[in-house]
Amino acid sequence: ICAGCKTPIGPGRFLSCMDSVWHPDCFRCDACDKPISDYEFSMHEDHPYHKNCYRELYHPKCDVCKDFIPTNNNGLIEYRAHPFWMQKYCPSHEDDETPRCCSCERLEPKDVKYITLDDGRKLCLECLNSAIMDNDECQPLYIDIQEFYEGLNMKVEQQIPLLLVERQALNEAMEGEKVGHHHLPETRGLCLSEEQIVRTILKRPVIGPGNTIIEMMTRPHRLVRRCEVTAILILFGLPRLLTGSILAHEMMHAWLRLKGFRALSPEVEEGICQVLAHMWLESEITSGSSATTITHTASTSASTSSSSVSSKKGPKSDFEKKLGEFCKNQIETDTSAAYGDGFRVGNKAVTKYGLRATLDHIKLTGSFPY
Ligand SMILES: [Zn+2]
Ligand SMILES: [Zn+2]
Ligand SMILES: [Zn+2]
Ligand SMILES: [Zn+2]
Ligand SMILES: [Zn+2]
Structure with missing residues (x-):
């Protein structure tokens, strides 16, 4: 019995993984829903994924360079995050001269161009707004x-x-x-x-x-x-x-x-x-x-003008x-x-x-x- 479609496997090729047998066409990636034919695949909470689909879904991406955050020497994913904004980024951006907004401190993402003030300060566009x-x-x-x-x-x-x-x-x-x-x-x-x-x-x-x-x-x-x-x-x-x-x-x-x-x-x-x-x-x-x-407004209901205060x-x-x-x-x-x-x-x-x-x-x- 195929664990995917619950019908008999019958003759022909079948896969045996995750303690079950599957029609090759029934063993599908939980992200893209296409069959997984690769020898290696990723598991997450009992669901199979193509390795790339899994990475796309679960490997943290850098908010600055938009790439996957690289693993460090110990094979661990190491990233920095701004304690207030929670902007996640590769540790390397702290000293690779990525501009930082002089007001909100967020780093400049690669798809945005910060304003450069005459004294060299950088200003993000949201801070520039006001x-x-x-x-x-x-x-x-x-x-x-x-x-x-x-x-x-x-x-x-x-x-x-x-x-x-x-x-x-x-x-x-x-x-x-x-x-x-x-x-x-x-x-x-x-x-x-x-x-x-x-x-x-x-x-x-x-x-x-x-x-x-x-x-x-x-x-x-x-x-x-x-x-x-x-x-x-x-x-x-x-x-x-x-x-x-x-x-x-x-x-x-x-x-x-x-x-x-x-x-x-x-x-x-x-x-x-x-x-x-x-x-x-x-x-x-x-x-x-x-x-x-x-x-x-409620507390000043007795008075006439309570709007437009704020x-x-x-x-x-x-x-x-x-x-x-x-x-x-x-x-x-x-x-x-x-x-x-x-x-x-x-x-x-x-x-x-x-x-x-x-x-x-x-x-x-x-x-x-x-
Ligand atoms: Zn099947
Ligand atoms: Zn997939
Ligand atoms: Zn990065
Ligand atoms: Zn002072
Ligand atoms: Zn800013």
């Missing part, structure tokens, strides 16, 4: 952040200019500051106290062949010192949510300086700034979800929402003492005592309440 590229584009976001601070009862009364700048302008401004600040190896924002001349980006850069920037229009901007803070600078070319979180961070530096907080340790100052960045991201992510919109703010696409989660995750899992540990201690304090009490405590003691 990227803030010139000074004017940045201003609505600045208003969002100002409103966010106002909502926390932490309005910054002074009109502090916000300038979107290139990497070089940011580096120069950093050197131009008298008081040394603590910075990440890759600084993306700056809160200035000195009078300086800073070149801002006047117009959205023109992206040409090869997805590189062919035209960059900048203009010098003279900063005047009217208060403790002369300007906030933000690196251009980052997606809206990332730009906003950097801005929320720098805005907190400004707030601390203007409110007379002095000589805080890096852990306390950067930590509380990261707490604010994190809070802003959180508020953006939730304001973009329809569930919150519904709750909001029309402008919040992530517009699934990717943007995911990117917001990614930015939050970056803050939470930062391994540095100032930014990472500072955030975690600060966040715990704010969760326990509230933002106001935590800030009062910092002002009095220079440290987070435990």
Whole structure:
């Protein structure tokens, strides 16, 4: 009896495998449904497969080069995966100069061409979609952040200019500051106290062949010192949510300086700034979800205008929402003492005592309440 069609085998050729006998035509691959005549075949959960069909189905493929991930010296399939995005790739791409997006950190797949910014940074097309590229584009976001601070009862009364700048302008401004600040190896924002001349980006850069920037229009901007803070600078070319979180961070530096907080340790100052960045991201992510919109509408049913509140703010696409989660995750899992540990201690304090009490405590003691 053939194990495939359950009829007698009769005379002629037959196969004997998997503890049964089969008509040659009845022993078929579970993937392509064609008879398996090869001497070697693959088994998976009691189903036979052509070796190639099996490989196609079950051997992991690299999300970058799209090939099968090779086996290592021990004959094992070894791959790397981004801890947040779970992008799977051959270990070799970590040092074969495969471009990595400067915002979301994903590697460039071979069928996609990332944008190259003028300072060599690479930007994936999904991050480019919401990227803030010139000074004017940045201003609505600045208003969002100002409103966010106002909502926390932490309005910054002074009109502090916000300038979107290139990497070089940011580096120069950093050197131009008298008081040394603590910075990440890759600084993306700056809160200035000195009078300086800073070149801002006047117009959205023109992206040409090869997805590189062919035209960059900048203009010098003279900063005047009217208060403790002369300007906030933000690196251009980052997606809206990332730009906003950097801005929320720098805005907190400004707030601390203007409110007379002095000589805080890096852990306390950067930590509380990261707490604010994190809070802003959180508020953006939730304001973009329809569930919150519904709750909001319901709770304000007595009032007349409850719609269009979240029309402008919040992530517009699934990717943007995911990117917001990614930015939050970056803050939470930062391994540095100032930014990472500072955030975690600060966040715990704010969760326990509230933002106001935590800030009062910092002002009095220079440290987070435990
Ligand atoms: Zn049969
Ligand atoms: Zn097959
Ligand atoms: Zn690969
Ligand atoms: Zn990206
Ligand atoms: Zn900072």
